[in-house]
Amino acid sequence: MALLTAFARVLAKCTLQTYNGPWIFLSALVFFGELKASAETSPSPEYQVKAVFLFNFAQFVSWPRQTSEGPLVIGVLGEDPFGMYLDQTIRGEKVNDRPLVMQRFRRVTEIKACDVLFISRSENDRMDQTLGNLKGRSILTVSDAENFASRGGMIEFFTERNKIRMRINLDAVKEADLKISSKLLRVAEIAR
Amino acid sequence: MPTFRQVNRLSRAEPAVAILIFMVAVTLAPTSDAQDLYAYHPPEELKRLSVEQLLDVDVTSVSKYPEKLSEAAAAVAVLTQDDIASSGATSIPDALRLVPGLDVARADAHTWAISSRGFNDIFANKLLVMIDGRTVYTPLFSGVFWEIQDTMLEDIDRIEVVRGPGATLWGANAVNGVIDIITKSARETQGLLLSTGGGTEDRGFAALRYGMKINDDAFVRVYAKYFDRDESVLGNGDDAHDEWNMYRGGFRLDWDPTPQNSFTLQGDIYSGDQDETYLVPTVAPPFSKTIESTDEVSGGNLLGRWTHNFAPDSVLTFQTYYDRTVRDSPIFGEDRDTGDIDLQHRFALGEIQEIIWGIGFRVTHADIKNSLNVSFIPSDRTLSLYSAFVQDEITIIPDLVRLAIGSKFEHNDFTGFEVQPSARALWTPGHSQTVWASISRAVRTPSEAESDVRLNPAPPVPLPPGLLTIFGNPEMESEQLLAYEVGYRVQPITAVRLDLTAYYNDYEDLRTVEPLLPGPVSPSRVSNKLSGDAYGTEISATAQVTKQWRLQSSYSYWQADLALDRGSHDRNTVSIDEGSSPHNQFFVRSILDVGWNVEFDSTLRYVDVLPFPKIPSYVTLDLRLAWSPLKNLEVSIVGQNLLEDHHPEFAPTFIGTQQSEVERGVYGKVVWRF
Numbered sequence: 001m002a003l004l005t006a007f008a009r010v011l012a013k014c015t016l017q018t019y020n021g022p023w024i025f026l027s028a029l030v031f032f033g034e035l036k037a038s039a040e041t042s043p044s045p046e047y048q049v050k051a052v053f054l055f056n057f058a059q060f061v062s063w064p065r066q067t068s069e070g071p072l073v074i075g076v077l078g079e080d081p082f083g084m085y086l087d088q089t090i091r092g093e094k095v096n097d098r099p100l101v102m103q104r105f106r107r108v109t110e111i112k113a114c115d116v117l118f119i120s121r122s123e124n125d126r127m128d129q130t131l132g133n134l135k136g137r138s139i140l141t142v143s144d145a146e147n148f149a150s151r152g153g154m155i156e157f158f159t160e161r162n163k164i165r166m167r168i169n170l171d172a173v174k175e176a177d178l179k180i181s182s183k184l185l186r187v188a189e190i191a192r
Numbered sequence: 193m194p195t196f197r198q199v200n201r202l203s204r205a206e207p208a209v210a211i212l213i214f215m216v217a218v219t220l221a222p223t224s225d226a227q228d229l230y231a232y233h234p235p236e237e238l239k240r241l242s243v244e245q246l247l248d249v250d251v252t253s254v255s256k257y258p259e260k261l262s263e264a265a266a267a268v269a270v271l272t273q274d275d276i277a278s279s280g281a282t283s284i285p286d287a288l289r290l291v292p293g294l295d296v297a298r299a300d301a302h303t304w305a306i307s308s309r310g311f312n313d314i315f316a317n318k319l320l321v322m323i324d325g326r327t328v329y330t331p332l333f334s335g336v337f338w339e340i341q342d343t344m345l346e347d348i349d350r351i352e353v354v355r356g357p358g359a360t361l362w363g364a365n366a367v368n369g370v371i372d373i374i375t376k377s378a379r380e381t382q383g384l385l386l387s388t389g390g391g392t393e394d395r396g397f398a399a400l401r402y403g404m405k406i407n408d409d410a411f412v413r414v415y416a417k418y419f420d421r422d423e424s425v426l427g428n429g430d431d432a433h434d435e436w437n438m439y440r441g442g443f444r445l446d447w448d449p450t451p452q453n454s455f456t457l458q459g460d461i462y463s464g465d466q467d468e469t470y471l472v473p474t475v476a477p478p479f480s481k482t483i484e485s486t487d488e489v490s491g492g493n494l495l496g497r498w499t500h501n502f503a504p505d506s507v508l509t510f511q512t513y514y515d516r517t518v519r520d521s522p523i524f525g526e527d528r529d530t531g532d533i534d535l536q537h538r539f540a541l542g543e544i545q546e547i548i549w550g551i552g553f554r555v556t557h558a559d560i561k562n563s564l565n566v567s568f569i570p571s572d573r574t575l576s577l578y579s580a581f582v583q584d585e586i587t588i589i590p591d592l593v594r595l596a597i598g599s600k601f602e603h604n605d606f607t608g609f610e611v612q613p614s615a616r617a618l619w620t621p622g623h624s625q626t627v628w629a630s631i632s633r634a635v636r637t638p639s640e641a642e643s644d645v646r647l648n649p650a651p652p653v654p655l656p657p658g659l660l661t662i663f664g665n666p667e668m669e670s671e672q673l674l675a676y677e678v679g680y681r682v683q684p685i686t687a688v689r690l691d692l693t694a695y696y697n698d699y700e701d702l703r704t705v706e707p708l709l710p711g712p713v714s715p716s717r718v719s720n721k722l723s724g725d726a727y728g729t730e731i732s733a734t735a736q737v738t739k740q741w742r743l744q745s746s747y748s749y750w751q752a753d754l755a756l757d758r759g760s761h762d763r764n765t766v767s768i769d770e771g772s773s774p775h776n777q778f779f780v781r782s783i784l785d786v787g788w789n790v791e792f793d794s795t796l797r798y799v800d801v802l803p804f805p806k807i808p809s810y811v812t813l814d815l816r817l818a819w820s821p822l823k824n825l826e827v828s829i830v831g832q833n834l835l836e837d838h839h840p841e842f843a844p845t846f847i848g849t850q851q852s853e854v855e856r857g858v859y860g861k862v863v864w865r866f
Contacts, residue, residue, distance in 0.1 A: 045233065049249050052238040056246070062408065089235040092823070162591070164247060182409055186451035186501055187243055 043083045049164055050118075050157055051086040054142065057116050057155070058095045060181040063138050072098040073113050077105045077130070078120030108133045119143040119153070127151055138176050149191035154178075156191070167191045234736070240272060240349065265596065265616035265628035267293070267355040267679055267693040267730060273348060273376075278783050278793045280816040280830035282345070282394050282419070282859075284373065285338045289797065290781065291353045292691070292732035292746030294369075295773050297799075297807075297842035300852040301424045301434040302339040302466045305842045308355045308369030309697065310726050310750050310773040313845055318636055318671075320358065320366035323373045324458065325534075326495055326513050331556055331575060332526065334365055334639040340462065340489055340517065341373075342440060344401050344415040346385055346863070349376040355730065356695055357675045359612035359634035360598045363552075363579050367634040367673050368697075377456075378403055378411035378446040384866050391859025393832070395420045409448045416441040423467065424852040425838050432852035433484055438464030454499045461492035470523055471650040471848035472565045473657035480650040483522055491517035505546075506539035523847070525561030530554065544590075548598075549582040558640065564657060566847070568644045568664075575640070578603045594618045606638040607670045625682040632677075635670040642668045642703065642718050650848045661715040662705055662846075669720045674698040687736040697726045702754065702769065704762040722765055724754030740785040747778045764804075768845075771804030789820040805843030805851075811835055824865045832857045 043051070058072055072095055076082065090100040105111050108130045117139050123130055124145045131152045134141060141154045148156035149169040154176070156167040166188040173180055238246065269291050281287035285304040289296045295312045297305045307316040317334035320327065323343065329336045351373050358370040382403040390396040396419070403413035416439075423435040442460035449455070466487045474481050495513035502508065515530045536550035553576070560571040583598025599613035614632030621627070645664040648657040679693040702722035707714040728750035735743045752770045756762055779797040786792050793816040801809045813835050818828035833839070838853040 045249070048233050048235075048238060049246055052235060052241075052246060055235075055239065056243060060243075085235065089239065163249065166247075179408065182448050182451040183243060183454075186448075187247055 043081060043085050046159070046164065047081050047083075048085055050144065051082050051089045053157070053164070053166075054086065054116055054118055055089050055093065055100070057140060057142065057184075058090075058100060060184045061116070061140050062179045062181075063115060064177045070098065070113065071101045072115050073101055073103055075103045075105055075111060075114040075117045076120060077108060077111070077117055077123060079122035080104055081120060111139075114139050116140045116142065119145065119148075121145050127153075136176075138178060140176070140178055141172070155188075165189065236274065237272075264626065265594075265618040265630055265679075266358070267677065267691075267695075269293070269353045269355070269691075269732070271351040271353070273346075273350065276345060276348060276351070278791065278816065278818075279781075279795065280793070280814060280828070280832065282397065284341055284343075284345075284351075286832075287345075287351065288353075288371070290779070290795070291351070293355050293693075293730035293748040293777075294353060295750075295777065297802075298424075298854050299842040299844060300432060300468075300849060301421055302436045303434075303849070304338040305772075306336070306338060307773060308353075309695065309728060310752050311368065311769055312773040312842075313768075314842070315641075315846060317639065318365070318367035319369045319371065320362050321371045321373075322362075324375055324495065325372075325497065325511055326493060326515060327532070327554075328515075329365055330517070330528070331640055332528070332558065333641045334636060337489075337517070337519075339436070339438075339466065340464070340491060342417075342438070342462070343373070343375060343442065343460065344399055344417060346387055346399070347375050347381050347401060347413070347415065349374045349380075355693070356630075356677050357612075357614065357632045357634035357673060360583060360600050360614040360632060361548075361581060363581070363600050364602055364604065364610060364612070364635055364637045364670075367636045367671070375444065375458075378413045378444045381413045381444075382411065385863070386865075387861065387863045389859055389861030391830075391857060393422045393855060393857030394859045395422050406447075410446070412443065412445045414441070414443045422855075422857075425855055426850060426852055427840065429838070432850055433467050433469045434850075434852055436464060436466040438462060438489075452501050456497040457495070459492065459494040461490075463490040464488070468521065469850050470521075470565070471850075472523055472563075473648045473650045475564070475657065478654045479656055480654075485522045487519065487521035489517070489519050491515070502539070507537070509536045510534070511536075520561070523563045523565040527559040528556060530556040541584075544587040546585040547582065548585070550580065552579045553577070554579075565648055565650070567646045568640065569646060570644065573640060573644070575605045577605075592620060602637075604637050606643060606666075606668065607635075610635050610637065610670060624684070625680070628677075628679045630675075630677045632675050634673045634675065636673075637670045638668040645718075647846065649846070655713065659713050659715065663708075663715065663717045665718040668703070668718055669701050671702050671720065672700045674700075689734045691732045692729070693731075694729045695727060699724055699726065699754070702765075704756065704760055704765045707761050707763065710761075719760070719762075721757040721760035721762065722754055722769070723757060724752060726750065726752035726754075740787070742783045743780065744783070745778070745780040747776070749776055751775060767804045772802060774800035774802060774809075776800040791818045792816070793818075799841070802842070805845070807840050807842065810839045810841070812839070826863045828861045828863075830859055830861065 054074055058074065074090060087102050090102055093100045119130060119141060121144060127145060128151060143153050144157040149167040152172055154169055154172045158165050158167060168188045169191040271287060271291055275290060276287045279287055279290050285296055285306060288294050288306060293308060295307050297312060299305055299314050303314055305312045305314045305316055307319055311318055315333045315335045321329050321336050328341050354370040356369065358366040362370050381401060382405065385401045388398040399417035401413055401415040405411050418439050420437040421435060424432045426432050440460060440462040444458035447455045466489065468487055469482060469484050471480060471482055473479055493513060493515040497509065497511040500508045512533045517528045519526045532554040534550060534552040538548040541547050555574065555576050557574045560568045562568060562571055579600060579602040581598060581600040583596055585594065585596045587594050596616045599611055602610045612634050614630060616630040617628065619627045641664060643664045643666045647662040649660055651660055675695060675697045677693060677695040681691045683689050700723045701720035704719050704721040705716045706719045707716045730748040732746040737743055750773055754766050754769055756766060777799050779795060781795045784792045795814045798811050799809060812833045814832045815834060816828055816830045818826055820826045833854055833856045838855045840851060840853045843851045
């Protein structure tokens with residue numbers, strides 16, 4: 001302990017009671033500049049925010065009783081724009097005692113258990129077919145493909161003045177027997 | 193240790209060095225908006241945001257939080273729940289030690305002196321403190337009784353700290369800083385949480401919270417907590433007789449009945465006992481005596497808030513609260529009731545303007561129990577405060593230049609009308625840096641003590657009381673500040689954030705204590721005959737070195753040059769005001785995820801000498817080792833102030849309590865969620 005004390009005191013004296021105080025920050029800057037950022041493969045802020053929205057949807061949506069058992073699955077259909085960010089976002093999280101898990105699907109026919117499904121823009125060409133295939137299942141469909149809500153999807157992300165907006169198709173939500181919290185509806189545009 | 197003269201000489205040179213650093217950093221900082229410069233927000237950070245805040249994140253810029261311009265163009269620091277938990281702090285004041293630039297010193301086991309940008313004191317009076325929108329500074333001395341400000345620490349969402357004036361939005365008293373403690377909504381605190389432990393200084397503590405869902409739109413939580421803290425020691429190692437304990441309980445209900453409306457109702461009650469030793473005057477020789485007492489404090493509050501969204505960009509908030517505090521000690525007693533109503537409306541005006549305006553009314557009534565040592569005349573007093581503010585945020589050039597101008601207008605019972613305008617500008621060249629500047633005026637209105645007090649300190653040598661009496665002055669004016677600030681924030685690479693600020697504060701009409709008679713022994717009266725300036729810089733850096741290891745550091749420098757106005761004969765105020773805050777402060781913190789569900793956190797802090805009260809510089813080390821054997825269980829062991837058996841941080845002022853020192857402490861803790 002005495003050694004530690006002495007060391008700390010010497011360190012503090014050298015760095016602070018001389019002219020050097022602020023230089024620590026410059027050294028730190030240079031030092032950290034050498035290190036590679038941990039987040040080099042992270043997606044753009046747009047998809048960081050969208051990933052966190054998918055996580056929030058799990059909390060703001062209630063599913064019919066019979067499907068709300070086992071882990072809550074957040075799926076991504078098509079090319080995954082999130083990298084590892086969505087995995088990191090939901091790691092270790094639980095909603096109503098259901099652990100969150102992430103699954104990636106290449107085809108809509110692969111989807112067995114799924115609660116929230118993000119449909120990538122890569123699926124744009126076969127969107128109608130995809131949505132038709134999901135009809136009657138209690139899966140919250142989310143996408144940033146154009147006109148997603150008016151084509152029968154449930155939550156559409158769009159960007160307006162550099163900020164993310166949501167458009168919700170309430171009919172599609174009702175048809176799937178889902179309920180969306182007023183907290184979410186309040187801030188979204190309702191598709192007509 | 194260098195002499196005070198040396199410290200001053202060295203300190204004076206440092207702003208120049210800081211400016212040099214600033215320039216170098218600007219030169220080195222990347223200005224392009226290349227792909228790899230995309231902002232990286234760790235998921236934990238974004239997950240803390242509400243849906244509204246997420247929608248407000250500018251997905252093309254680096255802006256860390258969806259800040260309002262008025263905050264982005266200010267020296268803001270945010271302490272998150274993770275920061276608080278990993279610090280091992282067991283009280284709000286101790287958690288505030290980790291806010292860059294804040295000056296936190298403990299005077300005895302239950303008394304803290306906390307300030308920003310100088311002028312620290314147990315009765316520090318230039319800081320505004322709020323808990324969930326409820327102002328907790330007392331008009332008694334325009335400061336904060338820190339020991340009664342508490343809540344369930346695990347339910348705190350974040351603590352936002354603005355250094356520098358925030359008077360335009362928050363009003364008088366937000367002169368040198370604003371601290372806003374924000375708890376989570378009931379929706380986010382569901383289930384049972386038990387946190388308990390004990391050790392050498394924190395002898396025993398337990399907190400229990402239960403949150404439940406009433407229906408899809410309504411959630412509620414209740415909590416109860418208790419702690420028992422050990423007495424600290426005097427300089428010679430003897431017990432200081434200042435142990436204390438407190439019981440506290442509360443609830444919060446959040447209800448969102450429709451998409452447009454949300455309601456919050458919350459409240460707390462508390463009761464505590466604090467041991468204290470007072471040196472008080474007596475009427476008979478030797479004119480002073482020491483008394484040991486157990487002071488009693490208690491109180492409670494109830495707050496209701498209604499938020500109505502006319503549209504996503506038009507939000508009306510109505511808030512009202514009632515707060516009661518009771519304090520009883522041999523030298524002073526106070527029963528205070530406060531009621532407050534506030535209305536605030538924020539809306540977009542066209543494409544480029546956002547207006548925020550509000551009105552408020554507060555009434556406070558105090559019934560004071562006088563003693564020979566401290567008395568108030570009148571002892572029963574009601575004060576009213578009327579306020580209004582408006583601020584316009586204007587986008588001058590989209591994504592590049594924004595401006596906020598506004599003013600607060602207040603009427604108080606001591607000085608009448610006060611106007612507190614400010615102008616803030618924000619420039620965001622490229623996606624990874626922000627430059628801001630501001631000019632603002634703030635006032636610190638007189639407190640009840642400065643108007644009404646009669647303070648008879650215990651004489652240092654046998655002298656009858658009355659010869660040294662300090663009288664309040666009902667004619668006391670507001671202290672005034674004109675503040676100039678600049679700031680620069682940059683994220684040179686995704687994993688590193690730097691925040692630099694510099695300020696120049698021009699003060700007028702600061703409080704003095706004017707002797708009424710010539711000669712060394714004289715009664716005196718409070719007045720406003722001190723002016724001068726203070727300047728400084730605050731630098732903080734955060735680096736996510738690897739996914740598992742985060743480093744945080746902060747350095748702050750402060751210097752004041754004050755002079756008495758013509759005609760003032762004040763003896764001590766200049767040395768106190770220039771000397772009660774450290775010139776230099778530094779800390780570095782490491783948060784390391786060791787693996788195997790083990791976290792190791794360490795904090796090394798340096799605080800420079802206080803010339804007045806004379807306190808030597810100190811270095812302290814806090815360590816925390818936490819292990820989560822199960823998903824819902826965390827066991828931790830925390831060591832605080834490990835480098836010395838005990839060290840002083842502050843000394844009593846105005847009231848004759850003993851100077852006690854902060855001891856090394858170790859405690860263990862278990863947190864269980866289910």
